[in-house]
Amino acid sequence: MFKISAIILTHNEEIHLERCLKSLQQIEAKAFIVDSFSNDRTKEIAESYGAYFIQNTWVNYATQFNWALENCPIDTDWVLRLDADEYLCENGIKAINSDLPKLPENVSAATLVLKRVFMGREIKRMPKIKMIRLFRYGRGRSENRWMDEHIQIDFGSIIDLNGTFADDNLNNIGWWTTKHNSYSVREAIDLLDMEFQILGNSHDNNLDEQARKKREMKMRYVKSPLFIRSFTYFIYRYIFKLGFLDGKEGFLWHFLQGWWYRTLVDAKVFEIKKFCGNDTEKMKEYISNNYGIRL
Template identity: 80%
Template sequence: MINAKVFVVDSFSTDKTMQIAKSYGAYFYQNEWVNHAVQFNWALENCPIDTDWVLRLDADEYLCENGVEVINNELYNLPKSVSAATLVLKRVFMGREMKHMPKIKMVRLFRFGRARSENRWMDEHIQVDFGEIIDLNGAFADDNLNNIGWWTTKHNSYSVREAIDLLDMEYQILGNSHDNKLDEQAAKKRKLKMKYIKSPLFIRSFLYFLYRYIFKFGFLDGKEGFLWHFFQGWWYRTLVDAKVYEIKKNCGNEVDKIRSYIHKNYGIRL
């Protein structure tokens, strides 16, 4: 069994996060929220991490049983040349695992000091500075326990950040080079996202829904599967397209105007 330290970085929530975290022996820190990338990199720079390996988990994620077993049995037997490892992402929606989705492997484990998060507003991946990246094949789950109203409100706020990310990939509004050292699957996903950006607005979200729900057999996951693919695969991405359309309609492709419009209308300073 690996001895682990748990660091919780909270963005000044008003619930019982602090009490719950501390009751389980977690180290508790607070930092003002900007986005996931900024928050995670702040944790790497400010928390007194003294372990060899770091595991990133968001608030609605947890390790599956086989993920715990893989880490306990294999992690510290890896050669020093290995800097990071991927885990398999499982999606759980309304208590049901979405089994008919493309398999996604994500770098979530890395040696401390060898990686950090990309500076992106959405779809950020862990960027490894050097060394090998391997697949451990253990799993972690994304399982949000809140209701549909909470979920849709969250994704409405996410849609602004996703629109910023798409506009940044198209117009470099953040000034990022996007020349990052990603694992093979993340790099492939990023190339597919660029193709998605070049596809027609609104049509692309509908085709993405059809791909997931029909051609990848998402309909086999029952009513929960329909709601998952409809909301996350079509509704959410149509909402993102609506915000991209709104911004482009008002600003064209002028970077300074886009930045100013986003700050004025969405309160986000880029």
């Protein structure tokens, strides 16, 4: 009898999936692989571990995750959200196995602590991030955003399990930069939505405390000057938060993720504003025509 249903969204994840599924075996979780038509060994690996495999056309993370909640035959009380390039750490496995069964019915969700790994090295000089990754089935879903999606809980309390999961992508730098170039468009949409409400989203409903604080910090970031904010963020992380102590891998992480990527996002925000001004309908049309994303 499975205790937890784990939803994993995939596209060509043969390099990561086995590691992820092995960690799930240690918490007696049933894996539901929702795939966006991979052409590698993703399906073969998933089925070799007894995972439920289903495919659906990709729109964005939130849409795909919520589709999984509605279409997978989930029959457990708890759902775990995990990406293919993530895995549960030993203390996370221990916390789930020992503490989760003891939670009272009024607890609807639990957070786990994120551990960042880049090029094989743990990036330690980052703020401690707790994320809702476990929730009772029927009480939560992903908020409808293009980036920075959090799990929203309909009712009940949220507790910290104090276990850890790792984000540890094994692909090379070329893959990483290409991926983040595609992310930058979605991030630009998210920032424009926070500034102009082009999608009409609410940005703080039913979020846990840390997610709400993170969203408030992001709103302050939105109101800061373009390009200066990305440079300032890099200096804050690399100098004031002692990121330079994480070695060459740490420099690459903070430079690429903290400055290069966010400057690229600002370039796309600048581009869209230059051609559209503050006209939200023009923004939608421009994004659709130039980036192939319909909003």
